[in-house]
Amino acid sequence: MPPRLLTPAEVDEQLAELPAWTSDGEALHRSTKAPDFMAGIRLVAAVAERAEAINHHPDIDIRWRTVRFRCHTYVSHGITRYDVELARSIETAIAEHGGTNA
Secondary structure, eight states, rough: OOOOOOOOHHHHHHEEEEEEEEOOOOOEEEEEOOOOOOHHHHHHHHHHHHHHHTTTOOEEETTTTTEEEOOBTTTTTTTOOHHHHHHHHHHHHHTTTTTOOO
């Protein structure tokens, strides 16, 4: 059984604690600027390790210092608690790798 989709109100409630994140109703989004390209690569590697540990993987796009994350539960076709958990983990990795708001 796929994970339950969060309601829009539940997503808003969770995003109140993740102010750098936004929702388009289907996914959670966050961009960050790394101090340099290699820091961005290390950030992506750290997020990849965290994603593997919880078996939930974001879409990641890196363009020089800008790294974009998209969290979406494909099997549920939207946002679930797994996306919020992953977003919180990504926030920790961003802080550890010197990321700033893009």
